[in-house]
Amino acid sequence: MSLFTVVALLPLASPASAEAAFAPIVADASITVKDGKATPQVRLLSATADAKVEFRLRLKGATEPYAVVPDVPFGYGIPGQGAVWARQSPTDLKPGRTYLDLTVSDPSGGRLDVPQAAFIDSPAGVFTVSGLGVRTVTSAFTITTVVAHSGPVSKIVARLYRRGTAEQVGEDVVPTLRSTLKYSTYTRSDYAAAFDPPVGDYEVAISAWDEQGDVRTTRTSVISRKLVQRLVDLRSDPTWTDVNHPDATITGRVVDPAGQPLSGVTVGSGAPRTTTAEDGTFSLNVKATQDHVGVVALEHGDYAEASAQLAVERRPVNTRMIITASTAKAHAGDTIKLSGQLDVADLAGWRPFPGRTVSLFFWDGAVPGKEIPAGSAVTDANGRYSVNATVPGNGTWIARFNPALIDPDYWDSSARTDIRADFATQILAVGKPASPAAYRSSVTMTGQVVRRNAPSAQVPVRNGFVHLQFSADGKNWVNKGDASTDANGRFRVSGLASADGHWRARFEGNTPSHGSWDDPSTTASFYVDTKYKTAITSFDASPEPVKKGRTLTVKGKITKFTGAWQPAAGAALTIYFKPKGSTKWKAMGTTKSDRNGRFTKAFKASADGTWAAAYAGSSTYLGIWSAGDYVDVR
Structure with missing residues (x-):
């Protein structure tokens, strides 16, 4: 069974004894039901803790109770609202409407009998009354009454009583219905009753009757009407x-x-x-x-x-902030120590300000207006603070106390320090130069210059200067070519080969005029063998066409470049033939050039195909192939 509590206050019953001093008031009574068992309780005004209370449960229409609870123990007092007596163990509830009759007596013989102090239905029906009052007022006041009911409310009345008595002040007041709210098993009705009594202490009793004519009554806590000062x-x-x-x-x-x-x-x-x-x-x-x-x-x-x-x-008092860094120059990604002191003004001047939070921020020099939180610290007994921070880049570090005057007792203060933060760089995706290289031809290197420990948008080094450097001994370097990196940090740089030696690409670094402090970086060095170029010109195989078995003569001229083109005398050449329809060359013979660089060689024509001459090269000269000459053999 659901838990329901019903509350009632009955008009004062006549005491059985003539003791005038014994006059308790039943402020409210209730029967709480759970799992088919009833637990009555009563709240009394003007009763002492040694008063004795007896509960009797009686079915409607019966004259005798079906359960009697003698000597109900005192429960607890409520300041300004009396005291509560409650049954410790529940009693079985019988079907139908049960009334709670009670008797209150004291050791002196005073007695009060109150019939129908409360009632409850089994199976449960809902009918409860509660009053929401005020404590102290200086003018007319309104009491809000809430009635929860599963059946109709036939009548409702509010009465004003002097505190702790049955003395009614003024006439009955019929509360005004303000609102209703329907739930699945009951309806809540809210009423308001207005009173305007003279100065004094009062309680309001609200009584509501159901469709069977039974009443529920509750009395509010004390309401004091006072004068205004x-x-x-x-x-x-x-x-x-x-x-x-x-x-x-x-x-x-x-x-x-x-x-x-x-x-x-x-x-x-x-x-x-x-x-x-x-x-x-x-x-x-x-x-x-x-x-x-x-x-x-x-x-x-x-x-x-x-x-x-x-x-x-x-008025806020002044504060002042000091900040220092463990270094004025660092690399991005390094950990530095930021420390300082917070002081506050007092009657004698300045003193350390302990136990206060100092917030640190970084202003990015590469992105104007960008502020990055960098942690916080609490000042010690000497007003000192310190924070370890990771350097994100070149910029300004700021220490702040009380931003936006969060603590209105103190003015805000701040201090700043600039730290030059260099980015370490490296060259990635290096394309090494070809070797050997022809004398006075281009030696080329490629790569990408990037910043380490930089935000993603700053990783590529844009518009950076890259040199192509040469060294004959691997120690002393000279610039042979220059280039600038593109938007992705990539470069292609070339220089003319003039001797055997080592080649490398070097990024010279940047200053803030290029966006940040960047360290130089260099690729590994690569050895390039430099040789003189050669060329075979005027190569010819004739006659063409030629009859099979007849003599076929090949001839041409080989030259070398050592600053100017000149005949390559005494060069050993190999004559090659590639038959028609084949992809393979076959060496057919060798010959040497004369003092004018000219060479010739005779062969017996045997098949259609292409003839060519090749010079294998030497430690000084590059090899070369001639253009091919096709001969039709008939």
């Missing part, structure tokens, strides 16, 4: 404070609604308290730690508590 003419001397000058004297007056002074009123602002003089004035010495001071005139007699906020200017 006001705090006026509030002033602060001085009109401003800061952390070094927190003391202020707050003055003012406490008056009634007519402006007449109220004397003997306790006035406070936190711990400091004082009382008003005959003319209602007061003076409070306070420590002002914010931009306002709260002042309270405490409740007294028929007057309600009053409060006010007095604006007091809060």
